[in-house]
Amino acid sequence: MELRLEGISHRYDALTVLEDISLTVEEGETLALIGPSGCGKSTLLGILGGLLQPSAGRVVAEGAVPASCLNPLTYVFQDFALLPWRSVADNVSLALEHHPLSANERRERIAKVLQSTGLSDFATAFPGQLSGGMRQRVGIARALAVMPAVLLMDEPLSALDAQTRDLLMEDFLDLWVRERTTAVYVTHNLNEALRLADKVAVLSRRPGRLREIVPLTIPQSERGSSAALAELARLHDHLWGLIKDEARTAEREVADV
Numbered sequence: 001m002e003l004r005l006e007g008i009s010h011r012y013d014a015l016t017v018l019e020d021i022s023l024t025v026e027e028g029e030t031l032a033l034i035g036p037s038g039c040g041k042s043t044l045l046g047i048l049g050g051l052l053q054p055s056a057g058r059v060v061a062e063g064a065v066p067a068s069c070l071n072p073l074t075y076v077f078q079d080f081a082l083l084p085w086r087s088v089a090d091n092v093s094l095a096l097e098h099h100p101l102s103a104n105e106r107r108e109r110i111a112k113v114l115q116s117t118g119l120s121d122f123a124t125a126f127p128g129q130l131s132g133g134m135r136q137r138v139g140i141a142r143a144l145a146v147m148p149a150v151l152l153m154d155e156p157l158s159a160l161d162a163q164t165r166d167l168l169m170e171d172f173l174d175l176w177v178r179e180r181t182t183a184v185y186v187t188h189n190l191n192e193a194l195r196l197a198d199k200v201a202v203l204s205r206r207p208g209r210l211r212e213i214v215p216l217t218i219p220q221s222e223r224g225s226s227a228a229l230a231e232l233a234r235l236h237d238h239l240w241g242l243i244k245d246e247a248r249t250a251e252r253e254v255a256d257v
């Protein structure tokens with residue numbers, strides 16, 4: 001499925017948060033959305049997912065949704081949002097409960113996503129027994145269980161330590177490459193954007209405007225190689241150049257309030 005944002009603006013009462021954002025997320029593509037804190041990234045993701053009605057503009061979703069897809073636009077939350085009294089498998093099952101599936105289909109889907117997220121051996125464990133990284137795997141598994149057409153992720157790794165983040169990113173990539181799920185990935189971490197995305201949309205400070213869309217042409221599978229280092233460093237500098245001053249000003253504005 002392809003998602004198109006056309007002239008999206010949003011305000012909360014008197015506060016204008018987003019201004020005239022137009023961009024396209026193509027089928028199978030991962031778009032990273034970066035920008036200073038408070039610029040409207042989560043708001044934009046909410047609009048994409050249909051949780052929020054924009055003040056102006058529209059979201060167009062195009063393309064067929066496969067029959068196996070139970071929920072075309074699916075969120076992964078930063079804080080995992082797991083139920084502590086349910087096992088890993090039952091947390092994943094939660095996403096399927098309101099859908100008309102046979103017990104067999106349900107079991108098969110759960111087994112499949114637990115396997116693809118490396119959780120098969122933890123099906124009967126409880127969230128409290130797992131590390132943060134493993135808990136977020138459960139969050140991802142739950143999102144994937146509905147076989148989403150588009151995965152919407154709001155800083156899914158930001159609650160994790162750096163090492164866990166790196167490990168999970170590599171696993172995400174394996175999964176992406178295999179499933180080619182269309183994804184929008186909000187982060188304030190340039191390295192995550194540079195590792196995962198096919199293109200990076202850079203927003204200005206609030207009100208968030210689209211400053212630039214930076215395409216990343218090196219295939220994800222080659223970004224870990226030393227040959228890619230120079231180009232990735234160049235892109236990092238470019239992205240940082242775009243957001244540094246904005247972030248600094250936004251920081252001062254917040255401090256001034």
Ligand SMILES: Nc1ncnc2c1ncn2[C@@H]1O[C@H](COP(=O)(O)OP(=O)(O)O)[C@@H](O)[C@H]1O
Pocket residue numbers: 012015017035036037038039040041042043044206
């Ligand atoms: N429900 C809301 N009502 C009023 N203001 C909000 C609401 N949600 C977010 N905001 C404000 O809108 C701005 C953008 O928020 P958000 O989209 O969360 O930014 P980001 O995710 O980029 O940090 C912030 O100033 C925030 O305080």
Ligand SMILES: [Mg+2]
Pocket residue numbers: 041042043154
């Ligand atoms: Mg946010």
